[in-house]
Amino acid sequence: MMPDEIEILDKTAEAFLAARGFPPVSEHRKLEAYWAALPWEFRDTCGWTLETLRQGLRDYRAAEREGAASLSVERLDVLPGRSKSGEPESFSLTFRPGDVTAIVGPTGSGKSRLLGDIECLAQGDTPSGRVVLVDGGKPDRKTRFTAEGRLVAQITQNMNFVMDLEVETFLRLHAESRGSQTPDTAAADVLEAAVSMAGEAFTGKTPLTQLSGGQSRALMIAGAALLSPKPIVLLDEIENAGVDRARALALFTDRGKIVLLSTHDPLTALSGSRRIVIRNGGIAAILETTDEERGYAEVLLRREQRHNALRNAMRSGTPLAQAWQEL
Numbered sequence: 311m312m313p314d315e316i317e318i319l320d321k322t323a324e325a326f327l328a329a330r331g332f333p334p335v336s337e338h339r340k341l342e343a344y345w346a347a348l349p350w351e352f353r354d355t356c357g358w359t360l361e362t363l364r365q366g367l368r369d370y371r372a373a374e375r376e377g378a379a380s381l382s383v384e385r386l387d388v389l390p391g392r393s394k395s396g397e398p399e400s401f402s403l404t405f406r407p408g409d410v411t412a413i414v415g416p417t418g419s420g421k422s423r424l425l426g427d428i429e430c431l432a433q434g435d436t437p438s439g440r441v442v443l444v445d446g447g448k449p450d451r452k453t454r455f456t457a458e459g460r461l462v463a464q465i466t467q468n469m470n471f472v473m474d475l476e477v478e479t480f481l482r483l484h485a486e487s488r489g490s491q492t493p494d495t496a497a498a499d500v501l502e503a504a505v506s507m508a509g510e511a512f513t514g515k516t517p518l519t520q521l522s523g524g525q526s527r528a529l530m531i532a533g534a535a536l537l538s539p540k541p542i543v544l545l546d547e548i549e550n551a552g553v554d555r556a557r558a559l560a561l562f563t564d565r566g567k568i569v570l571l572s573t574h575d576p577l578t579a580l581s582g583s584r585r586i587v588i589r590n591g592g593i594a595a596i597l598e599t600t601d602e603e604r605g606y607a608e609v610l611l612r613r614e615q616r617h618n619a620l621r622n623a624m625r626s627g628t629p630l631a632q633a634w635q636e637l
C-alpha cells in the first residue's frame with residue numbers, strides 16, 4: 311500500500327535525523343515534510359525550494375483530486391474464494407456507503423487477510439483466491455496500483471511520529487498537502503475531532519512526539535475521515551486505540567464511507583450492522599446485528615463506562631470505594 315501522508319511523515323527517518331539541531335517548525339523542516347510527501351516521479355520536476363516543492367505537492371494533489379472524483383464507490387462486492395485448507399467459501403457479501411461491518415474470529419483465523427484482500431482489491435491473486443468487484447466490475451490497474459487511484463485507507467495499530475512538529479503545524483501541512491484551500495480551518499476541524507475522541511486532552515501546541523498512542527491514533531483517524539478522499543476505511547482493532555469508538559465511527563459514516571472493523575471486542579463488533587465470522591481462513595458466516603444484540607451493546611457500554619470511571623479514579627489516586635459510591 312502506498313502510505314498516506316501521515317505515514318510518510320512518520321516514517322521519514324531521514325527527516326528525523328536531519329531535524330536534529332534545527333529549531334521547531336523551521337523552513338527546513340517544512341521543506342523536508344513536503345519533500346517526503348511527494349512521490350518520486352514528482353520530486354525531480356519540483357526543484358528544491360519550499361515554494362517549488364509546495365507548488366509541486368499542490369499540483370500532485372490536484373491530479374489526485376481529479377482522480378478522486380472517480381473515487382466514490384456505490385457498491386463493493388466480495389466473491390467467495392477458499393479457506394486455508396482449500397475448502398470453497400460460500401457467501402454473498404456487498405458493502406455500500408455508510409455500512410459498518412465487523413470482522414471477527416480467533417487469532418490467526420484470517421481477519422487481516424480479508425482486510426488485505428479488500429485493500430488490494432484482490433482478483434483471485436491472493437492466498438484466499440477471493441475477488442473484489444467495484445461497482446459491479448473489475449477495478450482497473452490505476453485503481454489497484456496507483457496511490458491516487460486507490461480506494462482504501464487503512465488505519466493500523468502501529469504508528470509513531472518521528473518529527474517533532476507541533477500538532478497544529480503538522481495538521482496544517484497535512485491539510486495543505488491534501489489540497490485544502492483553507493488549511494487553517496481544516497486543521498482546526500481535524501484537531502477538534504481528534505481531541506473529542508481521544509481519552510486525554512491535548513492542544514495544537516502539543517509536540518507530536520509527546521502524544522500518547524491514543525492521541526496519535528485519534529489524530530490519524532480524524533485525518534483519514536476529514537482530509538482523505540478514500541471512500542473505504544479499514545480499522546484494525548480500534549478497541550485498543552484508546553479512542554472513543556462511537557465518535558470515531560460516526561466521523562466516517564457521516565461522510566458516507568464504507569467501514570470495516572477487525573475486532574476481538576463484542577461492543578465494537580455490535581457497533582456494526584453485521585459481522586463477518588472468519589474460521590480457518592474462510593468466511594464461515596455473516597450475521598446481522600439483531601435488536602436484541604443492540605440491547606446487549608447498551609449494557610456493555612454502561613459496564614465499560616463504569617470500568618473506565620474506576621480506572622480514572624485509580625489513576626488519579628481517588629480511593630476506589632469513593633468512586634464506587636459515585637457510580
Ligand SMILES: Nc1ncnc2c1ncn2[C@@H]1O[C@H](COP(=O)(O)OP(=O)(O)OP(=O)(O)O)[C@@H](O)[C@H]1O
Pocket residue numbers: 392393394395415416417418419420421422423424437438439590591592
Ligand atoms: N483463505 C486463506 N488462504 C490461505 N492463507 C490464509 C487465508 N486466510 C488467512 N491466511 C493466512 O493465515 C495467516 C493468519 O491470518 P491473519 O493474519 O489474517 O489472521 P488474523 O485473524 O488477522 O489474526 P490476528 O487476530 O492475530 O490479527 C496469514 O499468514 C494469512 O495470510
